[in-house]
Amino acid sequence: MFPLFNSPISQFLNYPMLVDLVTIFPDFFRGPLDYGILRRAREVGLVEVSIHDLREFTRDRHRTVDDRPFGGGEGMVLKPEPIFECIEKLGIAPREERVAGRARESVILLSAQGRRLDQALAQELAVLERIVLICGRYEGVDERVSEHLADREVSIGDYVLSGGELGAAVIVDTVTRLIPGAVGNENSTRQESFTGQASETSAEREEPGCARTIPSSTCSSGGLLDYPHYTRPSDFRGMTVPEVLVNGNHDEIRRWRRKTALEKTLRNRPDLLDPATLSEEDKKLLAQVTGNKI
Numbered sequence: 001m002f003p004l005f006n007s008p009i010s011q012f013l014n015y016p017m018l019v020d021l022v023t024i025f026p027d028f029f030r031g032p033l034d035y036g037i038l039r040r041a042r043e044v045g046l047v048e049v050s051i052h053d054l055r056e057f058t059r060d061r062h063r064t065v066d067d068r069p070f071g072g073g074e075g076m077v078l079k080p081e082p083i084f085e086c087i088e089k090l091g092i093a094p095r096e097e098r099v100a101g102r103a104r105e106s107v108i109l110l111s112a113q114g115r116r117l118d119q120a121l122a123q124e125l126a127v128l129e130r131i132v133l134i135c136g137r138y139e140g141v142d143e144r145v146s147e148h149l150a151d152r153e154v155s156i157g158d159y160v161l162s163g164g165e166l167g168a169a170v171i172v173d174t175v176t177r178l179i180p181g182a183v184g185n186e187n188s189t190r191q192e193s194f195t196g197q198a199s200e201t202s203a204e205r206e207e208p209g210c211a212r213t214i215p216s217s218t219c220s221s222g223g224l225l226d227y228p229h230y231t232r233p234s235d236f237r238g239m240t241v242p243e244v245l246v247n248g249n250h251d252e253i254r255r256w257r258r259k260t261a262l263e264k265t266l267r268n269r270p271d272l273l274d275p276a277t278l279s280e281e282d283k284k285l286l287a288q289v290t291g292n293k294i
């Protein structure tokens, strides 16, 4: 086990996590996976990424991966045979076992019609041993891949991309940073936007390194957006850092951060406020933000 691993979750995970990318553009991934946290996670053996060129699994002279849609209509559709052959060669657990949650593996089809990626889904994926990401192109992928091969269909947002590669890179990035040891300071992934519910906050307050080194209510966003961050210089072209952040009063900083997180969530993502479990203090801060009495 790597010495970096100090989270309880790491005790039942095998490393590296295997990531297989199935694509007709293997070179696409030169770059997105080669920087920062992802690069480091690969270098220290937390994640092992393999890229599979779908054309290697074709049998005709032209290495054909697509064909016209049955029923007519625009564009081309990725054929099922190369995709099935590629996944079968990887030795992945049968679909029934993956669907039933008996295998710590998942075959994910990138699709605008899929379940929308969020932090909860990323956390679900981060405890698996292997994820396979199938990148669609053209008008999409023959539906039999979704029905009989993949166990998840995932969208990265309500818009249409030209291909699944960008989506796959987004998933790999999001999942990798949740693997214990991938981000230098694990507390930082607990404090981020969308992370944890308010009810978890008090438990996290007890954690060393969370409660003692920084104002405690920031140890989880409680499902809200993150609070604003500032760094030096404290005065940049007359734009100054909020006074509260430089006065050293940790309780005031904690309250300010929580209030600004609530304010930003209300302004940019009011939909997140409803499912978040707000403490009595949160409700008072929210009332200050909205100007309402509670």
Ligand code: SAM
Residues within 6 Å of the ligand: 109, 110, 111, 112, 113, 134, 135, 136, 137, 138, 139, 140, 141, 154, 155, 156, 157, 158, 159, 160, 161, 162, 163, 164, 165, 167
């Ligand atoms: N005809 C499809 C539709 O309307 O839903 C769009 C196909 S899109 C041009 C080609 C491929 O890009 C898809 O098969 C999928 O792999 C990928 N893709 C497009 N939008 C995506 C999204 N929001 N999330 C994940 N993958 C997406």
